[in-house]
Amino acid sequence: MNVKHLMVGLAAAAAAGSAGMAHAEVTPERLLAAGSEAEAGNWLMVGKAYDLNRFSTLDQINTSNVAGLRLAMAAPIGGSEPAGFGIGAMQATPLVDNGFLYVSDPWGTPYKFDLSSGDAARPVWVCDTGIDKDPSQGILLANRGLGLSGTNVITVLPDGRVVACDADTGDVVWDVQAATDVGEGFTNSPLVVGDKIIIGQSYGDWATRGWIAALDANSGEELWRFYTIPEPGEPGSETWLCDQTGNPDCWKTGGGAAWVAGSYDPESNLTFWGTGNPVPMYDPEYRPGDNLYTNSTVALNVETGELEWYFQYTPGDYMDYDEVGPALLVETVIDGEERKVMARFGRNGIFYTLDRATGAYINSVAYVGNLNWTEGIDPKTGKPLEYDPESALQTYAMGAISRAGDVATTCPNIQGGTNFFPTAYNPELGLAYAGGIEGCSDLSVREVDPADVTPGNIFIGGAGVNSGEQTGSINAVDVATSTIAATLPTTYAMYGGVMASADLLWAGHMDGRFAAYNASTLEELWSMNMGTSFQAAPITFLVGDKQYVAIVGGGLGVGGGLAPELSNMQAANMLWVFALD
């Protein structure tokens, strides 16, 4: 046998190994169809489809049999080397294409596993990005998933690079330094749309300026960039009253990071990204004004990067209520009218529905048990009732905090509510789901001299400390009526994502428990404690014709601060895959 025939034979054997399915390119058309029946066995992007619904129609595993679920495969993952904020938690949603699973560790390193045997997760490659794991870097390590683009696997890195790895070999195809300013980098996942890769600068609290950009998917070349904080003279810059502070450059370190990838509506060609808090988070006297476009959803034209509309949830924030959490794209009937809406769980404890085309406010409902920072939402504007557009410094319902020494306790906790946590929507039930935190935080200000503010160093301007006990909850919200359909209190704060499949809801807990719930009632139907902290979202897919569920677990990371009693849990990054017998 000559070499050529040998290679053909090996390729045929490999194809047979993956249950006879071809290892097809992930084309723009396949990504557009990621939520369709044709791709039901795959999980091609972190949100399952561009609507970020994280909903799978697979129903082999359902309420009638999930009690029989067992661990089918497991594999260790690397990346547990610490940076200055310690070991990063595993927050990535894995991707699956035809029996091969792709996942990233907290340093953004991509891994490929072959699950086609159904009884072992066999490592295929680890893409070496050359990341420098210097432990002195004072950064929070996280990576929330990969992107599939043609024959490439795309990762975004904490050092500001975007790297394309060959999906077959794991070799680096291209490598660009997309973020070039000191302190900039990525903790999220890329959003692949057509021939573009959309990325969001993630390290706002490190005294940087947030932005969202599109790269050419074939070369990594930057095509457009939208700054989440306008520069003087641009629309929105009037909401940064830096001149009043003696530091006219306060907007340059104003944060508004886009640290969770957005959703995408092919019909309007708009992508919907959330933005983070104004920086410093606890000292509005450093950056008076509403601080657009922080704590907002921005709808950007994918072709040009132009801002179509924005909605700011908490103007002039001093509670650290970033609004980066996923924007669910939902079609529903509200007051008898078919509406295309953007629905999301706010970190500020409120669930919002907005008109997808205009950003106009439709409705809202508080989903946390204890919410004290506002008396409610104005039904016309969607703004908090206390909001005063004439005021340079907002005072919300629990009182202001100030350099003069005023302190306040805000509920929910500064981390939410929900946070970056992946949420889900079951279109058959009309329910949106999220896990979150139930608790409060004590806020105080610590003035920092602008001369001491250095991009790359954390800059928070005060403190937000757990106030009393922190627990958690999972909520199901009826999007059509903006009502809470079910609530499940949890012992520990929920710090990860959820996934909806058929009549089930899935969630991992910080204490290592992975569980399946009745999607209508949130009654627990199955759980197993794996011993790794869960801060990621699960997925479900087919290998051959059999349904599996997978999730990654690891260390506690920053979420561990909400559950000191779990502090002895060690960090071991793992992939877990479950199936019925």
Add this chain to the structure above:
Amino acid sequence: MSLSYVVAVPLAALTLALVMLAAPVSRAQEAGAAAGDPDRGRVVYRSVGYCVSCHGWAGDGKAGTNLQEPVGPNLRETALDSAALVEVIGCGRPGTPMPYHDRAAYRDGRCFGMALDDFAPGSEPVRGKTFSDRDVANIVAYLEAYVIGRGEPTFVECTEFYDNPSAAACATMD
């Protein structure tokens, strides 16, 4: 060397302070009297404890702190003497986020004569990493040799701290 010290009082816990003042001299303080190794102390400060999270690499509560806790006091400007440093590191500062690191803190009376049960639920001192008596002395030696009274931190100090001439944490320093 004298074994009698003034017990340092956590300012945030005035009620507690009255109890502390009446407490006997602690053994943790005695152990700390031995001369420490400042270079080993730097390693403990950097890699064994979580000191950097609150006090920063330079001890000034700036660069290197993280989101988890309020920033700690500026150790470069501290007025604490050796004995007080030993006590604060060993016993923590009840009522504040400063954790205790002595292996027997609040077990055998060495910390203000108190046990964890003496504190109201929710107000117990915070538990930190466990340091040997020698390492407590080493950290004190480190602070006294390289941190306290040293003024503004420098690039060279930063690279020495991280034992890496190209440490990322130092890249933004002048």
